[in-house]
Amino acid sequence: MTPPKLTFNNEELTLTLNGVGADWTLGQFGHLSLFDEASVQFPSSWTDLHIKVATQVLQLHWQMNAHLYLEQSLQAGISYSLRDGVSGQMGADTDLVAHVMQRPLVSVDALLSLKLEGEASRDGFSGSVYVGPTLRIRF
């Protein structure tokens, strides 16, 4: 008999975080309990079991990879708006990325686009995950 399996077909899950992060640093964001802190939009086709599996898989994956994802996103480039009104875009070198990751924040607005593709069963989840973070940070 085939064991019970649950399929995920790249349905998009979005998490919205508004105004969180006071006194946090970006480097601590892996400790953020996403599904407690965020407003979550689950795909309408998902069952309660889909939600349980996705919540566990994505929270653990975020904990393990948030630091790397945020560093690499910063390295790809940032848009900035300074207190004197100057704005623009720039690449971020290694030192700046490290500094931004460690600097205390005033607030963060974030949108996380998440997708799972694969199967879940008693043996676990097997497949692939997509994470698309978009962040707006005020220092």
Next chain:
Amino acid sequence: MSEAPESQAEQSDDWLEGATIEFAGEFGESLDMPLEGIEFDDSDYVA
């Protein structure tokens, strides 16, 4: 587009104070992960 701050981290505390930054990324990877505390039964079959 305005000119970016020149010395980046060396002046970070000065120019980041009161600043807002925005950035984004896209990441995808294969994943195999055990699940804990989730009960599957025969009614959960999904073809």
